[in-house]
Amino acid sequence: MYELSHEAQEIEGAPRKRISAQASLVRRLHMDGPLLSLLGGVIAFGLFILYSATGENLAQWLSQVSRLGLALLAMVFLAQVPPGWLRRASPILYGTGLLLLLLVAIHGSASNGAQRWLDLKLFRFQPSEIMKLAVPMMCAWYLHGRPLPPSLRDTGVVLGIILLPAALIAKQPDLGTALLVGSAGILVLFLAGLSNIIITLGLVAVGAIVPVGWHFMHDYQRQRVMMFLDPAQDPLGAGYHSIQSQIAIGSGGLFGKGWMHGSQAQLEFLPERSTDFIFAVIGEELGLLGQLLLISLYFAVIARSLYLAAGAQTTYARLVCGSFALTFFVYAFVNTGMVSGILPVVGVPLPLVSYGGTAMVTLLASFGILMSLYGHRRLVGS
């Protein structure tokens, strides 16, 4: 093919050029070295701050490390799966996910007032997580053989593919995940070249839907939105998260109070300090510089992923890779935005840093798929 990146040539020539054994192992495993190191950087940073954010709770920290190991295994494993299999598996994954979502809607055990989990006796399982991967894959699968930019009809079908699970997830209610799943699908459409006119119309339509959506929101969701508009109105109630996280970040200053010395975080004024609000711990303890370091790492991961997406060979691969790269951005932006008070509080974790295994596995799995789709390129036409 016409556009072969330098790396591809390098892979081809790797054994001959005697690239270091490590690098060759990485490549033989269909991994991308730069992306892998950037992810490693984010993860290392995350584990560093997590130790402080859990209040020096070694047990929690170790359980996060073990989950991380599992997530990395999933990534490496998925990177080995041939892209064609991944593509063909997309509808199966999507169908299974949808079925499980319906099951949750009927049988799910309520945790935290929301039905999200499916109790499989052995472990509890959140089907909406699957959808973060399955929705963009399904959208890309559908668009793969079709002419792009997508026709109006195809756009409609893809919107259906997106909205059905997104609605089920929003109903659980899990606004954060619904948002991520929806955006992952929409991003596929965007990358597929959806016309600017439709995008504009869509944005206008969303604007019109807002009042309607307000009507269907759960009380606590409305509360979060209201509180975002004026956090001071209920400092110990709904606005508490927002106010406390801004105090934590603001009091950190340029250099922070020092690792494990953040009074807001260590004295637990900061709610969910090790999960959704861990970015505030970074702000408080490591200051603006610490946060800038992480944001830079995130941007590098996104840029590298987009670069890989641009180099992928098939429509399916490009769309999925691009969507995954941008979903990672959505994670990072929504979380840092909500913690710093420019976005309403929605349940989106700080990617690869927040405590919790589910998002970690899903994210690294998406990078595994991304690497598979990029790394198994057939070098035809070179």
Add this chain to the structure above:
Amino acid sequence: MFGHARIKDHHGEHRVFGGRIVFAGVAAAVFLLLVTARLFYLQVVRFSYFADLSQGNRVRLEPLPPDRGLIYDRQGSVVAENTPAYQLELVPEQVPDVPGTLARLAELHLIDHDMVPGLTRLIRTGRRFQAVPLRLSLSENDIAVFSVRQHEFPGVEIRTRLARWYPFAAQAVHALGYVATISEEDLKHIDRDQYSGSALIGKIGLESAYEQQLHGYSGYRQVLVNAQGRRVDKLGGTPVHLETRKPTAGNDLFLGIDMRLQHIAEEGLAGKRGAVVAIDPTTGDVLTLASVPTYDPNKFTRGISTSEYAELRDDIDRPLFNRALRGTYPPGSTVKPMMALAGLQYGVIDPAAVRNCTGGFSLPGSAHIYHDWKAGGHGPVDMKHAIATSCDVYFYGLAEVLGIDRVHEAMSGLGFGRLSGIDVGGEKAGIMPSAEWKMTTYKQQWYPGETVIVGIGQGYLTATPVQLAHAAAIVAARGRNFRPRLVTALRDATTQDKRPLDPVEEPSVQLRDPSLWESVIEGMEMVARPGGTAAPSFAGAPYRVAAKTGTAQVFSLGQGQKYNAAAISERLRDHALFIAFAPADAPKIAIAVLVENGGHGGSAAAPIARRIFDAYLLGKYEQVPKPSAPPPGATLEDLDEVH
């Protein structure tokens, strides 16, 4: 084939995709820069503002409960004190399984099964980080049982707290009352801030009436806390200056009650049901306030179990019932001196005038005969003799002449039908009937026959032992009326200044000629002299006693029936009543004794009064009550509070 069918245009597709990727990348950069700008605003522009906020956030005020004031009796013996006790506490947020934990504690008999629902409710409504007391006082055995299993109960611990201890246990409980854990109901009436550190509150008796004095004022201590309000010891090593304001302990109360007299009264009533109230007529100080049976208030301060409480509540002798303050009884013949005073006040009788008692009295135009207690009557009696022999016929006639409204007026001046104003809650007013009272209460007019029996303390007329003692005190003081009071002095906890309270004097009862008092008192003295109804009890008393016996019907006899104590059940027997004061010429003590179903006042009630008089006036204390020590265990050094 469709002519307009589009085919895949790989080149175009790739170009569009590339454009979108670049766009997305730029957008991502822009958005992340937006976040960065926000962070810059928070951390650099508004740094000092947020730094200040974070300081205020982590120092919190923790309430320091004040020490409850102590209560002393007349002799300075402590009758209510604070002693350290081991308390079982549960911190809700640290307990993973509250129902399971309570169930297992109940299995170990550390808490009562019946208390589990109440505790569950208390835990659910309270703050997650605030300890809930499960048991107020643990025995050494309980501590041993719990200690070996402590690891099974995260969030449950034994703390040493100050608990109330009543060294004289059941004695004077109807005056003292008790403290117990603050209930949801209590929370509606109190300043929550003042009680945020306190576990106990006065529930009844003086402990409740003087709650404000006894409780004191909460202090506070600044503590380093986390957001759950839990105290933490370190903040990464940063030293913080913390301020403490000590609580102000509650004031101590000094009572008029002498526990030695109280002991005699309660011993005298032991095995019976009744009440004794003794008052100093010159001040209104209550020297004894006994209601028997009693109960041990220490059970309540330690957290009474539902079954223990049910036992007290359902006891047929009603130990929880405060007979002295709340028991309203027909005063019977004890009102006769007061009736005589009423007659003198209105000038309807001449003390020297003799009336012939034939053993029966009839209203004009009525065939109904009101019998005297003595068949055949007392013959000719003047006022003194009528009091001394308790001649019913004399007082039937006097009541009829006065009419109910004048009787009501005069008797009200002596405290009948009105609250005495004693400084403890729950007092009953009894009934001093009048025509108006009957109309409002029963919507019926007053019949003259009803006046006749009020003349001997029966009918609608009822009074409490406190009212009877108060009336006796007014007579003793020749009309001066001091409001009965239990507390005679307060001691400021900080300055240790003991401040005596001035007696409260109410409007006196006036007679046209003060010497008329002496004629009534003379009659009462004859009661205690040979030939009087209380003579056997006061034989050989080296002081002058003025007294009056009484017998109040519980069971009404039909016309023509005779009362036969042996034939009717014990609980339907007459109540025995007795009022007295001494020395008659310069009274120092006035008393009312009631023995429920005791029969005759002269034989059942008077001996108790004699023993109290001998003790109070002659210093003859046969037995002195011994205070008991609190259950062993905690010491002051173990206390988990700052003092």
